[in-house]
Amino acid sequence: MLLAMTTTAGDEAGLVEALKDRDESAFAELVDLHTPAMLRVARGYVRSREIAEDVVQETWIAVLKGINAFEGRSSLRTWLFTILINIAKRRGMRERRDADVAVIAFTGGTVDPARFRDSEDPYPGHWKPDEVPSPFPDTPEGSVLGDELITLARRELDKLPERQRLVVTMRDMLGLDSAEVCDLLDISVANQRVLLHRGRAAVRQAFEDYLRETT
Amino acid sequence: MTGSMDCNELVELVTAYLDGSLDLEDRARFDTHLLECDGCASYLQQFRSTVDTIGKVALDELDPTFRSKLMNAFRDWR
Numbered sequence: 001m002l003l004a005m006t007t008t009a010g011d012e013a014g015l016v017e018a019l020k021d022r023d024e025s026a027f028a029e030l031v032d033l034h035t036p037a038m039l040r041v042a043r044g045y046v047r048s049r050e051i052a053e054d055v056v057q058e059t060w061i062a063v064l065k066g067i068n069a070f071e072g073r074s075s076l077r078t079w080l081f082t083i084l085i086n087i088a089k090r091r092g093m094r095e096r097r098d099a100d101v102a103v104i105a106f107t108g109g110t111v112d113p114a115r116f117r118d119s120e121d122p123y124p125g126h127w128k129p130d131e132v133p134s135p136f137p138d139t140p141e142g143s144v145l146g147d148e149l150i151t152l153a154r155r156e157l158d159k160l161p162e163r164q165r166l167v168v169t170m171r172d173m174l175g176l177d178s179a180e181v182c183d184l185l186d187i188s189v190a191n192q193r194v195l196l197h198r199g200r201a202a203v204r205q206a207f208e209d210y211l212r213e214t215t
Numbered sequence: 216m217t218g219s220m221d222c223n224e225l226v227e228l229v230t231a232y233l234d235g236s237l238d239l240e241d242r243a244r245f246d247t248h249l250l251e252c253d254g255c256a257s258y259l260q261q262f263r264s265t266v267d268t269i270g271k272v273a274l275d276e277l278d279p280t281f282r283s284k285l286m287n288a289f290r291d292w293r
Contacts, residue, residue: 022293024286031285036274053281060285064292109227116223125221132254136264146268153265154272172269178234189236197230204265 012076019067031060034077037174038084044166045088055091059084081184110201136211145214149207156206157199164199171196220244225255229262 018026035056042052062083070079115131117123127133139146157165157173166185170176176184182192220241225248231237232245249256 024289024293027289028286031282032277035277035282035285040274053284057281057285057288061288061292064289109223111223111226113223116221125223126252127222127254133257133261135257135260139264139268146271149268150271153268157269157272168269172266173272173274175270178236193230193234193236197227200230200262200265200269201226203269204261207265207268208261 013072016067016070016072016076019064027064030076034080035060038080040169040173041081041166042084042088044162044169045085046091051091055084055088058087062087078180078184085184110198111205133208136207148214149210152206152210153203156203160199160202164195164202167192167195168199168203172200218244220248222248222252222255222258225249225252226258229259232259233263233266 015026015030019030038056038059039049039052042055043049046052046055059080063080066083070076074082115128117126117128137145139149157168160168163185167181170181170184171178178189178192181187182189185192187195225245228237228241228245232242237245249259
């Protein structure tokens with residue numbers, strides 16, 4: 001949502017035309033708009049911030065070289081990320097097929113099975129009485145607890161396995177839709193959903209633990 | 216799958232539910248379960264609240280040194 005709010009299709013077409021005319025301020029504006037998200041995504045492929053910066057720089061150079069051929073059939077952001085991910089992959093840090101296999105092979109649940117009643121119980125698979133979730137408190141914009149949870153979310157995102165972090169980042173932080181993410185990462189809809197669900201569930205669990213301790 | 220839904224099944228379907236990608240049969244089982252289970256209603260609320268909070272995590276500020284590097288790359292290209 002962060003990016004979606006900051007630009008509109010009309011602005012973007014204008015910036016692209018200005019960039020074709022080699023307008024420096026248009027480039028600066030696009031850099032400011034997209035580079036933080038590009039760095040975040042690049043970090044899903046490479047080990048260090050330095051390499052991520054190399055990948056992003058190489059991407060911008062490729063964009064400049066290719067801008068005259070850009071016809072706006074996809075959004076600029078989708079085009080940028082497609083180039084970025086190709087370059088990041090070529091750095092040889094990730095093997096996509098291994099990641100997909102790992103997703104499929106995983107069969108465990110996202111909630112501790114000990115929280116549910118077992119098969120001896122008249123209601124197997126239902127919450128145990130002392131394990132029933134309770135609603136998270138409302139956290140108004142700028143409230144102390146709200147800020148603490150945002151900080152916690154950032155820390156938990158950093159702890160996620162890289163594929164999960166990438167998908168959660170793209171869907172929930174950058175506001176891309178499911179089809180865009182599948183396309184960019186070249187994964188199936190089902191795998192995208194599993195990665196997203198596992199990543200979100202891990203953050204939810206961290207919130208629940210935190211709120212149980214502090215409230 | 217048909218019949219009623221258990222809590223441990225529901226918790227794995229929340230993302231699909233929120234994306235609107237459950238088939239109608241499963242969606243109906245999910246909604247029906249929610250009507251009678253406060254725990255799962257709370258779980259769904261927690262999940263929504265989590266997604267909402269993740270959406271508020273800000274991206275890192277752009278490092279000015281790196282930004283200058285990109286601007287220099289632009290000037291070289293131009």
